[in-house]
C-alpha cells in the first residue's frame with residue numbers, strides 16, 4: 197500500500213529538483229498566508245462581492261493587470277534562471293531537461309499570460325472611458341473572459357508543481373509535442389491551459405469590437421476616435437480572425453495525443469508541416485495583436501506630452517489596419533528553411549518586408565508629432581522615447597531576417613532571439629509600461645512616484661541593451677537558440693556573461709517598479725484634478741478614479757481630442773456646454789456565474805490532463821449547468837437613481 201502511494205506521489209508531484217521543492221513550499225506557504233489573512237480580516241465576503249463577481253470593466257481591468265504583473269514576475273524569474281545557466285560555459289546549474297521546460301514556460305507565459313492579459317487590462321481600464329461609454333458591450337462576457345484567462349493560466353502554471361512542465365518550446369512543434377516524444381502530462385497542461393484562456397481571448401476580441409463600433413459617445417465618428425481606440429479595434433479584428441486557428445490546431449494536437457489520431461505524425465499519413473503552418477497562421481498575427489495596442493498607447497502619449505495634435509491621423513489609421521491585414525500573409529517567414537521552394541519563400545519575404553512601410557509611417561508620425569512640440573519628460577513619455585530607437589533596431593533586424601536566403605544563416609540563432617526580444621520588450625513591454633504609468637492616476641486616483649520611475653526606466657533600458665545587443669553577435673558567431681550549455685572553446689562566454697548581467701539589470705528595473713508602486717501607495721500623491729497630464733481625450737474629463745457609472749451624463753464628442761478642444765474653448769472665455777439633466781443610469785448586475793463556470797472549465801481541463809474522465813465529465817457538466825442557469829437569469833440589470841448620482845458626483849467633484 198505504502199509503495200503504491202509512493203509511486204503515485206512520485207508521478208503526481210515533480211520530485212528530485214531542489215528548485216521545484218523550494219517553489220512548492222513557497223507556493224504552499226503563500227496560499228496559507230492569503231487564506232488566513234482573508235479569514236482573519238473577515239474579507240471573504242468583500243472579495244466575492246466586490247471582485248470575484250464584478251462585471252465592472254474597471255475592476256476587471258485591475259484584476260487583469262495584477263494577474264499579468266504576477267506572470268511577468270514568474271516569466272522574469274524563468275528568464276533569469278536561463279541567463280544564469282548560460283552565463284558561463286559547461287554550467288550545471290540547470291539540467292538540459294529543466295532548461296527545455298523553462299524556455300517553454302517562459303515563452304508561453306510572457307506572450308499568453310503576461311502580454312495578452314496586460315493588454316486586455318489596458319483595454320478594460322481605458323476603452324469605455326475613452327469613447328464615453330458606461331461599460332463594455334457585454335459586461336457578463338467580459339467577466340467570463342477574465343475568469344477563463346485566469347483559470348487557464350492557473351492550469352498552465354500548475355504543471356510546474358504537479359506532473360511536470362511542458363518542454364517542447366512555446367509553439368509545441370510535433371513530433372516533439374506528440375505522445376511518442378512527450379509522454380508526460382506537461383504537454384496536456386499546455387494544450388488545456390491555452391485552450392481555456394484562448395476562448396477568453398476570443399470573447400474579449402468580440403466584446404471590444406462591438407463596444408467600439410456600437411457604444412461610442414454621440415458625435416464620435418469612426419475617423420474621430422482616439423488612436424488607442426483605433427489600435428484596439430485593429431488588434432481585436434486580428435484576434436477574432438487568428439484565435440480560431442489556434443483553437444483548432446490545439447484541438448487537433450489533443451486528438452492526436454488523446455485518441456491516437458495522426459493529423460501531425462508521419463506514420464498514419466499525417467504531416468507535422470501542417471501543424472507548423474497552422475500554428476504560425478495564428479502565431480505571426482499574434483505578435484502584431486500584442487504590439488498594435490502599444491502603438492496606440494505611444495500615439496496618445498506622444499500627443500499629450502508634446503501638447504500637439506497627433507501628426508498624420510489618417511495615415512496612422514491606415515497603417516494600423518494594413519498591418520492587421522498583412523499580418524495574415526507572412527506566416528511562412530518562420531520556416532523559410534523548411535523547403536517550400538524559392539517562389540513560396542519569395543512571396544512571404546515580400547509580404548513581410550511590406551509591413552516595414554506602414555510601421556515606418558507610424559514612427560515618422562510620432563517623430564513629427566514631437567517636432568516643435570512643448571515636450572515634457574515625465575515617465576510615460578520617457579518610455580515612449582525609449583521605445584522608438586529600440587523598436588526601430590528590432591524592426592530592422594526583422595527585415596534582415598525576412599531576406600529568405602540570409603535567414604538560412606540567421607534562423608534559430610541568437611540573432612533571432614535578439615530580434616524578437618527587442619520588439620517584444622522594446623515594443624510591447626515598454627508600451628504597456630508607458631500605458632500603465634499614463635493611466636495609473638485615472639485608475640487609482642494617485643500618481644506613481646516619478647523619481648523611482650526614472651530609476652526603473654534607466655535600469656530597464658540599459659539592462660535591455662546590455663542583455664540583447666551581444667546576442668546579435670552571438671547569433672552571427674553561430675550560437676543557436678535553445679541550447680542549455682556550450683563549451684569554453686566556442687569563444688562565446690564573454691558575450692554571454694555580459695548578456696546575463698544585462699538580464700539581471702532588467703530584473704533590478706522590475707524591482708524598482710515594485711518599490712515605486714509600494715512607495716506611491718504609502719505616500720499617496722492624490723490626483724484631485726482628474727487630468728494630471730493635460731490630457732486630450734474623454735477619460736480625462738471625469739474625476740479619478742472614475743465613478744462606477746463613468747459618465748453622469750453621456751459626453752458629446754464632435755471633434756478629435758474632444759476634451760482638449762473643450763479646455764481650449766473654456767480658456768478662450770467660452771462657456772461650458774449645457775449639461776443635460778440627470779437620469780437614472782442603467783447598469784449591469786454582478787454575477788458569480790463566470791467565476792463558477794470557469795472553475796468548472798478548470799476542473800474539466802485538469803481531468804483531461806490526467807486522463808481522468810471521472811473528473812473531466814463532471815467538469816463539463818458543470819460548465820453546461822452554468823450556461824443553463826445563466827439563460828434563466830432574467831434580472832441582469834439595475835438602475836442607479838438620480839439622488840445617488842448627485843451624491844457621487846458631489847463627492848468626486850473635480851477641484852480645478
Ligand code: HEA
Pocket residue numbers: 483484486487529530531548549551552553555556557559587588589590591592593594595596597598599603606607608612615616619620623624
Ligand atoms: C511584437 C512582436 C514582433 C514584432 C513587432 C515583429 C516584427 C517583425 N518581425 Fe519578428 N518575430 C517575433 C516577434 C515580432 N516580430 C517573434 C516572437 C519571432 C520568433 C518566434 C520564434 O521563432 O519563437 C519573430 C521572428 C521573425 C522572423 C523569423 C525568423 C526565423 O525564424 O528565422 C522574421 C523573418 O522574416 C521576422 C520578421 C519581422 C519583421 C520584418 C517585422 C516588422 O514588422 C518590423 C517592422 C519595423 C521596422 C522595419 C522598423 C521601423 C521602420 C522604419 C523606421 C522605416 C524604414 C525601414 C525600412 C523601409 C526597412 N520576425
Ligand code: HEM
Pocket residue numbers: 272275276278279299300302303304306307311364365366367613617620621624625663676677678679699702703
Ligand atoms: C526580462 C527580460 C527577458 C530575458 C532576460 C529573457 C530571456 C530569454 C531567454 C534566455 C530565452 C531562451 C533562449 C533560448 O535558449 O533559446 C528566451 C526565450 C523566449 N522569450 Fe524571453 N526574456 C525576457 C523577456 C521576454 C518577454 C517580455 C517576452 C514576451 C513578451 C519574451 C518571450 C520569449 C519567447 C517567446 C521565447 C522563446 C521560447 C522558446 O524558444 O520556446 N521574453 N527569453
Ligand SMILES: [Cu+2]
Pocket residue numbers: 479480526527529530
Ligand atoms: Cu512572424
